[in-house]
Amino acid sequence: MKPSASSLYQAVELQQEIPPLLIGERANSNGSKRFRELLLEDDYQSCLKIALDQEAKGAHVIDLCTAYAGRDELKDLTTLVRMCAQSLKAPLMIDSTTPECIEACLKIYPGRAVINSVNLEDGGVNIRRVCKAAKRYGAAVVALAIDEKGMAMTADEKFGIAKAIHDIAVDECGLRPSDLLFDCLTFTVGSGDESLREAAIETINGIRRIKKELPGCMTVLGVSNISFGLTPRARRVLNSVFLHEAVSAGLDAAIVDAAKILPLARIPEEDREVCLDLLFNRDTAQEKNPLMRFIDYFTDKAESSDDESEESAHTPEEQLFKQLVDGDKEGLEDLLSILRERLKPLAIINQVLVPAMRHVGELFGKGEILLPFVLQSAEVMKESVTALEPFMERTDGASATKVLLATVQGDVHDIGKNLVDIILSNNGYKVFNIGIKVTAETVIEKAREHDVDVIGLSGLLVKSAIVMQESMPQYREAGLDVPILLGGAALTPKFVAESCVPDYTGPVVYCGDAFAGLKAVREHEDSTLVSTVYSERSAVQTMKPGVKDTAIDRTHPVPSAPFVGRRYVEDIDPEQLFPYVNIEALFRGRWGYRRGKMGAAEYRELITTTVQPLYERLLHRTLEEGLIQPKVAYGYFPCHAEDTTVRVEVDGVRYDFAFPRQAEPPYLCIADYFKTEQEGGDIAGFFVVTIGDRIGRETAQLYEQNAYHDYLMLHGFSVEMTDALAEYWHAVMRQELGIGAEELPTQGLISQSYQGSRYGFGYPACPDLDVHQPLFAFLRPEAIGVSLTENMQMVPEQTTSAIVAHHPQAKYFAV
Amino acid sequence: MEEKESSGRYICVNCGYVYDPAQGDPLNAIAPGTSFDDLPAEWVCPMCYAPCSQFDPLD
Numbered sequence: 024m025k026p027s028a029s030s031l032y033q034a035v036e037l038q039q040e041i042p043p044l045l046i047g048e049r050a051n052s053n054g055s056k057r058f059r060e061l062l063l064e065d066d067y068q069s070c071l072k073i074a075l076d077q078e079a080k081g082a083h084v085i086d087l088c089t090a091y092a093g094r095d096e097l098k099d100l101t102t103l104v105r106m107c108a109q110s111l112k113a114p115l116m117i118d119s120t121t122p123e124c125i126e127a128c129l130k131i132y133p134g135r136a137v138i139n140s141v142n143l144e145d146g147g148v149n150i151r152r153v154c155k156a157a158k159r160y161g162a163a164v165v166a167l168a169i170d171e172k173g174m175a176m177t178a179d180e181k182f183g184i185a186k187a188i189h190d191i192a193v194d195e196c197g198l199r200p201s202d203l204l205f206d207c208l209t210f211t212v213g214s215g216d217e218s219l220r221e222a223a224i225e226t227i228n229g230i231r232r233i234k235k236e237l238p239g240c241m242t243v244l245g246v247s248n249i250s251f252g253l254t255p256r257a258r259r260v261l262n263s264v265f266l267h268e269a270v271s272a273g274l275d276a277a278i279v280d281a282a283k284i285l286p287l288a289r290i291p292e293e294d295r296e297v298c299l300d301l302l303f304n305r306d307t308a309q310e311k312n313p314l315m316r317f318i319d320y321f322t323d324k325a326e327s328s329d330d331e332s333e334e335s336a337h338t339p340e341e342q343l344f345k346q347l348v349d350g351d352k353e354g355l356e357d358l359l360s361i362l363r364e365r366l367k368p369l370a371i372i373n374q375v376l377v378p379a380m381r382h383v384g385e386l387f388g389k390g391e392i393l394l395p396f397v398l399q400s401a402e403v404m405k406e407s408v409t410a411l412e413p414f415m416e417r418t419d420g421a422s423a424t425k426v427l428l429a430t431v432q433g434d435v436h437d438i439g440k441n442l443v444d445i446i447l448s449n450n451g452y453k454v455f456n457i458g459i460k461v462t463a464e465t466v467i468e469k470a471r472e473h474d475v476d477v478i479g480l481s482g483l484l485v486k487s488a489i490v491m492q493e494s495m496p497q498y499r500e501a502g503l504d505v506p507i508l509l510g511g512a513a514l515t516p517k518f519v520a521e522s523c524v525p526d527y528t529g530p531v532v533y534c535g536d537a538f539a540g541l542k543a544v545r546e547h548e549d550s551t552l553v554s555t556v557y558s559e560r561s562a563v564q565t566m567k568p569g570v571k572d573t574a575i576d577r578t579h580p581v582p583s584a585p586f587v588g589r590r591y592v593e594d595i596d597p598e599q600l601f602p603y604v605n606i607e608a609l610f611r612g613r614w615g616y617r618r619g620k621m622g623a624a625e626y627r628e629l630i631t632t633t634v635q636p637l638y639e640r641l642l643h644r645t646l647e648e649g650l651i652q653p654k655v656a657y658g659y660f661p662c663h664a665e666d667t668t669v670r671v672e673v674d675g676v677r678y679d680f681a682f683p684r685q686a687e688p689p690y691l692c693i694a695d696y697f698k699t700e701q702e703g704g705d706i707a708g709f710f711v712v713t714i715g716d717r718i719g720r721e722t723a724q725l726y727e728q729n730a731y732h733d734y735l736m737l738h739g740f741s742v743e744m745t746d747a748l749a750e751y752w753h754a755v756m757r758q759e760l761g762i763g764a765e766e767l768p769t770q771g772l773i774s775q776s777y778q779g780s781r782y783g784f785g786y787p788a789c790p791d792l793d794v795h796q797p798l799f800a801f802l803r804p805e806a807i808g809v810s811l812t813e814n815m816q817m818v819p820e821q822t823t824s825a826i827v828a829h830h831p832q833a834k835y836f837a838v
Numbered sequence: 839m840e841e842k843e844s845s846g847r848y849i850c851v852n853c854g855y856v857y858d859p860a861q862g863d864p865l866n867a868i869a870p871g872t873s874f875d876d877l878p879a880e881w882v883c884p885m886c887y888a889p890c891s892q893f894d895p896l897d
């Protein structure tokens with residue numbers, strides 16, 4: 024059993040997979056002025072709300088303290104504990120120094136609470152009483168490094184007190200080591216007091232010793248004391264850096280205002296260095312001491328123009344602009360209501376929010392910020408506009424340029440056009456997003472109905488590009504002439520220029536990404552938008568990588584198949600796929616956490632503090648919530664090659680897979696890796712694998728909720744999980760064929776270091792997707808819930824197919 | 839500032855393939871010792887065909 028606390032509703036592990044456990048500190052009459060004032064007015068309901076708010080902001084456990092001179096602590100605390108027990112999902116930390124109060128609360132609290140706190144101030148009286156109560160009611164206990172002499176300063180003293188408490192609690196009162204959370208306490212390094220210059224070091228060393236010498240025990244810390252006396256902005260940075268250091272030293276839990284902790288990756292390297300110098304009392308060559316350097320540094324910073332400040336030194340306009348750029352939603356509603364007293368809602372949008380989004384777009388274009396952060400900014404935009412909408416006139420925004428977006432017929436790919444929607448609508452345009460699998464007729468109808476200024480079409484596979492091409496004359500004949508923007512992974516500027524532009528009256532524009540779409544819409548407004556042109560001469564002819572040897576060994580033995588025919592496997596444990604996930608492709612490619620202009624160290628930091636934890640959370644959810652349901656339809660079939668065709672024999676019926684041959688040396692063709700009839704024939708593997716449609720629905724929901732960032736993350740995760748399943752199943756098939764014995768694990772990276780190859784239909788060695796027809800005819804993946812659309816797309820989208828060749832020379836190539 | 843002298847490796851963000859100048863890229867007939875910056879403009883990832891712009895410096 025992992026140590027945990029629980030409420031009526033849930034258990035929370037005290038040692039989080041990604042530490043620290045965050046303990047909300049705002050429902051505290053000593054620490055929060057607001058909470059205290061509410062309590063003095065007997066406004067319990069609002070006190071409860073402060074607790075609930077913190078839970079919403081990510082606190083795992085909520086500290087509750089009502090001690091205040093002149094008030095009845097027992098009544099206040101028990102009342103609020105009762106209310107919290109009903110409403111709060113997060114477990115409670117009962118914060119009191121009075122044993123009566125603690126006992127009364129434990130009695131009524133329906134879960135496993137944490138007691139905050141015991142110490143040795145009175146020489147050991149209260150601690151025994153409280154520990155016994157903890158034992159009786161089953162609670163965890165926070166123990167402070169305080170004894171008769173006061174708060175422990177040095178690591179040795181901190182450890183000494185912890186050890187003494189440990190002996191009382193464990194040996195005498197029967198608690199388990201894992202019931203104890205030691206708080207080493209910390210003093211500020213910001214006061215200039217010479218005796219406190221090592222305060223951070225002592226605390227961190229104390230944590231280290233406790234973790235090492237009192238096995239099983241946990242540690243907790245109120246982090247913000249470290250920076251007492253410094254300016255708010257500097258405090259926030261210093262607290263965050265200190266927390267990170269403490270966690271590295273073994274800290275399990277932190278009492279913090281979760282909303283005020285900055286992810287390390289958001290703290291510039293230089294800021295971090297200045298903090299570390301102060302925390303570790305590092306004297307450098309300069310004559311100033313680390314505190315002076317720290318103070319000077321952050322004063323300079325505050326003066327520089329676009330820097331963050333907690334005070335209202337900035338106008339609310341500037342503040343809003345900045346919050347949007349930073350993707351920071353904190354206090355947004357308040358800020359907007361202040362602004363509404365000065366500006367009309369539409370003016371707030373047009374004068375502050377839209378320019379801020381434009382700035383974000385420019386930063387992205389320059390590679391200064393990454394896509395995930397752009398999406399966070401878009402979320403701020405969306406939330407602001409939603410909050411302003413009730414105050415807007417009906418006619419407000421009626422003059423905005425209108426864009427129709429659709430994914431074409433036979434195509435279920437949603438995310439490409441949705442990202443375009445996010446970018447356009449949050450840059451002030453009116454978007455009509457009419458969904459997936461939309462016929463040309465419906466596009467025409469809706470374009471007329473909404474009288475749109477621009478049409479945007481999207482699709483995933485080449486077949487959808489063909490659909491776009493074929494619908495161009497239809498749009499022309501319907502009398503449309505508004506610009507049409509085309510996008511999707513399988514489109515090229517060449518295809519758009521040569522196959523789509525000529526058949527339509529208005530401009531037809533290739534858009535490589537959502538920002539290209541934004542640019543096109545702006546150009547349309549400026550009347551400068553023109554159709555995509557393509558010139559063979561200026562275009563770069565890309566290389567065709569691949570093995571250059573032509574002589575294919577015809578004598579290679581055919582492995583024996585474990586069975587002949589098709590089979591379905593539906594009970595695959597998702598955890599099996601984890602080692603096959605291509606993490607680099609996920610983080611950098613799908614999620615957009617590229618290194619960009621970052622230094623190596625900064626990027627590593629971003630990965631370890633933000634990206635890796637995100638990934639681990641998703642893995643966790645995969646197992647907990649059954650997010651993915653891997654299923655496989657596969658089989659081995661006798662076949663033989665005839666020129667460029669692989670003829671497959673199933674139940675007496677022949678299915679042909681025609682593969683193209685390279686037009687230049689070495690003239691490779693997939694069929695060459697299979698033996699001819701004369702050579703005795705061969706064996707071909709096929710598979711269709713899917714992770715099901717559940718995760719697709721979850722993903723769509725995030726989009727509905729305007730959780731753009733999480734939307735992209737979950738989608739990217741689902742995509743790489745699908746690939747991992749294909750990689751895993753290919754490995755299983757090599758094992759079954761007896762050709763996988765000496766393989767090394769690939770860690771998800773494409774290295775092709777195994778024997779043979781899997782060729783996904785539609786990829787460069789076999790671009791033709793029509794072979795999905797014969798494949799579906801004999802593999803019948805409908806049995807695992809996969810169907811085929813009219814343009815050869817597999818549904819659910821998170822599905823992939825391939826032919827498996829065992830020949831050692833079979834590798835990827837492009838025709 | 840100091841970190842400059844690195845191995846000069848680049849990683850494909852689309853598939854994770856690592857271009858190592860010490861190895862070159864035999865599948866594209868690129869000789870060992872060719873730095874990433876010296877790759878021809880038409881060079882693509884030998885595994886997934888992504889262009890140079892889809893590469894990140896690795897270390």
Ligand code: B12
Binds near residue numbers: 440536742786821825
């Ligand atoms: C992820 C992915 C998958 C995922 C699923 C798709 C998904 N997204 O959920 C998985 C792994 C399951 C998969 C499977 C397959 N895939 Co795939 N896949 C990709 C990949 C790597 C990325 C696609 C993606 O989602 N990108 C992210 C989204 C957000 O980007 P996007 O849709 O392109 O949209 C952006 C832009 O294109 C643009 N945009 C898009 N629409 C519009 C519209 C307008 C108006 C504007 C302005 C802009 C715009 O803006 C968007 C945001 O910036 C691409 C290659 C690539 N690097 O692009 C191949 C790719 C699309 N896949 C390909 C193939 C062949 C397949 C399979 C057929 C392989 C197989 N045999 O199994 C299957 C088919 C799946 C099916 N359901 O039928 C080929 C398609 C070529 C072809 N012949 O059609 C590609 C191009 C790879 C390649 N280089 O060959 N694939």
